[in-house]
Amino acid sequence: MKYQLFYEDKKIKWEIKEKFMNATMSLEKIKHYPVMLNQILSIISPQHGGTFIDCTFGGGGYSQAILKFPNTNVVALDRDKITKKYANELKQKFSKRFSFFEEKFSNLDKVVNERLNPRAVIFDLGLSSFQLSDKERGFSFDSKNFLNMEMGINEDSAYEVINTLDKEHLATIIKVLGEEKDGKIIANKIDKYRRKKPIINSHQLAFIIKGAKKNYNNYKRNPATKTFQAIRIFVNKELTELISGLIAASKLLSDGGILVVVSFHSLEDKIVKNFFKLYSILKRNPSRYVPVTENKSSLFKFVIKKPIKPDKGETEENIRSRSAKLRYAVRNNNSFIYPTEFTNKFLNYSQLEAGQI
Ligand SMILES: C[S@@+](CC[C@H](N)C(=O)[O-])C[C@H]1O[C@@H](n2cnc3c(N)ncnc32)[C@H](O)[C@@H]1O
Numbered sequence: 001m002k003y004q005l006f007y008e009d010k011k012i013k014w015e016i017k018e019k020f021m022n023a024t025m026s027l028e029k030i031k032h033y034p035v036m037l038n039q040i041l042s043i044i045s046p047q048h049g050g051t052f053i054d055c056t057f058g059g060g061g062y063s064q065a066i067l068k069f070p071n072t073n074v075v076a077l078d079r080d081k082i083t084k085k086y087a088n089e090l091k092q093k094f095s096k097r098f099s100f101f102e103e104k105f106s107n108l109d110k111v112v113n114e115r116l117n118p119r120a121v122i123f124d125l126g127l128s129s130f131q132l133s134d135k136e137r138g139f140s141f142d143s144k145n146f147l148n149m150e151m152g153i154n155e156d157s158a159y160e161v162i163n164t165l166d167k168e169h170l171a172t173i174i175k176v177l178g179e180e181k182d183g184k185i186i187a188n189k190i191d192k193y194r195r196k197k198p199i200i201n202s203h204q205l206a207f208i209i210k211g212a213k214k215n216y217n218n219y220k221r222n223p224a225t226k227t228f229q230a231i232r233i234f235v236n237k238e239l240t241e242l243i244s245g246l247i248a249a250s251k252l253l254s255d256g257g258i259l260v261v262v263s264f265h266s267l268e269d270k271i272v273k274n275f276f277k278l279y280s281i282l283k284r285n286p287s288r289y290v291p292v293t294e295n296k297s298s299l300f301k302f303v304i305k306k307p308i309k310p311d312k313g314e315t316e317e318n319i320r321s322r323s324a325k326l327r328y329a330v331r332n333n334n335s336f337i338y339p340t341e342f343t344n345k346f347l348n349y350s351q352l353e354a355g356q357i
Contacts, residue, residue: 024317031130033318035262036310036326040122041065042256042331043328046072050119052269053077053112053195053252055245057107058128060086063098066193068187073097075112080152082130104153106275112252120258121249125242126267127151127232129320139232141206141222147199149235155242156229164203167191176352177239179266186212186227202228229265239349242268246275247339250299255333267349269307269325275342276303276329301332301340 040062044052049071054063057076060083066072067090074086074097087100105123131151132139133256138148138158149158161170167187175183190199199205209224222228232268233239249259263269280300309324315322343350351357 032059032061033314033321034059034065034326035124035318035321036308037061037065039308039310039326040260040262043260044120046119051075051116053108053116053118053121053144053177053249055108055122055249056124057083057087057100058124059083059130060090062122064123065281067094067097074099075116075118076100077103077105077108077111078152080128080131082152083128084171102152104241106241106248108245108248109251114252116252117254117258118252120260121253122260122262123242123245124262125238126264132320138202139228140323141202141224141228143202147201147205149202149232151236154235156235158202158205158235159198159200161231161235162190163194169357172352172357173234174227174230176230177233177267178226178228178349180226180230182213183230188212200284205231233267234353237353239267239271239346240353242271243343243346243350246272247343250279250331250339251336253331255331257331258328259331260326260328262324264320264323264325269327271346271349272327273307274345275298275339276327278342278345279339280329297337298334299327299331299336302330304328 043202044066045093046052046066046069049069051073052063052066053076054066054074054076057063057078058080060076061075063074066074074090074094077100078087078092079102081102084100084102087098089099091100103111108121127139131137135143136148137143137150138145138146147157147162161173165173167190170190171187173183173186174180174186180186186209189208192207193199193208199208205221206224206228209227213219213223246259246261253259261272263272270296279298280303281298304327307327310318310321311325348357
């Protein structure tokens with residue numbers, strides 16, 4: 001799958017990566033908005049107490065808001081080590097009611113006791129404002145630091161993906177994970193460039209992509225947006241994470257437990273929507289002559305049909321919230337069954353992220 005480039009300049013890579021590792025970012029300077037917090041609180045009702053799992057701790061916006069209610073406990077996870085700073089602050093304030101794990105949410109069942117019986121499990125997907133704004137991380141188009149794009153606990157960085165991945169595979173990633181019609185043209189351009197010298201930062205990558213797009217001045221967004229989304233998803237195996245995370249959360253929840261997901265792009269929302277639909281009463285009856293009965297293989301007794309979106313006030317204050325969609329489902333009392341239909345439906349994403357397509 002990977003091929004060796006003519007140079008494979010490891011020295012350049014490690015010098016820049018080391019610089020990144022030693023850099024300290026000023027987190028305080030970045031304003032942080034927990035997306036759709038009020039809507040989430042009204043869905044999970046922490047005023048009644050109970051245990052809540054915050055699978056994407058970030059700046060701790062949701063965890064902190066929940067812990068303000070007495071008789072609540074929060075178990076939080078995040079794969080990004082930088083979030084530990086906020087977690088430690090909460091730990092000092094709520095030592096008995098808060099715990100944090102630097103872990104990917106696909107491993108939820110490895111860090112949480114299966115009898116925890118949470119009232120809700122919450123996912124707020126994607127990048128935090130800290131990750132996006134930190135030029136050292138390489139998520140932004142103008143970053144001149146190492147081409148990283150790692151959220152944390154990764155195997156490869158964007159540097160390896162861009163410089164060593166097979167051209168055809170790269171084209172498929174850009175096309176499928178970025179929903180970018182020009183995937184092949186962009187992959188060809190990247191390949192032409194990297195044969196001369198390695199692509200070492202996001203600024204360079206954005207410039208190369210721009211050169212592959214026709215009439216790029218007419219674009220409302222940066223012409224590299226979709227490709228950056230694709231590379232970031234691939235580097236962090238985000239869709240595989242989401243699929244495994246939803247499954248782990250449903251296994252942990254018992255009757256009445258709520259699964260809440262805030263997503264930021266159509267691939268994520270498609271996965272969440274399908275999962276809820278396939279394992280709830282919303283699943284289409286095999287025949288219209290068959291009466292609607294509760295499906296024994298269902299997992300949810302209630303699912304909202306249309307996603308909740310942020311209100312105008314929120315989108316004006318926090319532009320990042322514009323693309324947010326919130327969906328939630330309430331677990332029924334059926335025993336957990338492994339959702340094979342769901343995993344099969346999205347097998348192409350898991351295989352693509354695993355380098356098998
Ligand atoms: C949008 S932010 C969450 C913000 C948070 N709700 C708040 O109010 O501060 C998403 C966070 O999820 C983390 N994350 C993304 N994918 C993850 C995964 N698979 N496992 C664990 N954490 C993940 C990111 O590192 C990031 O910190």
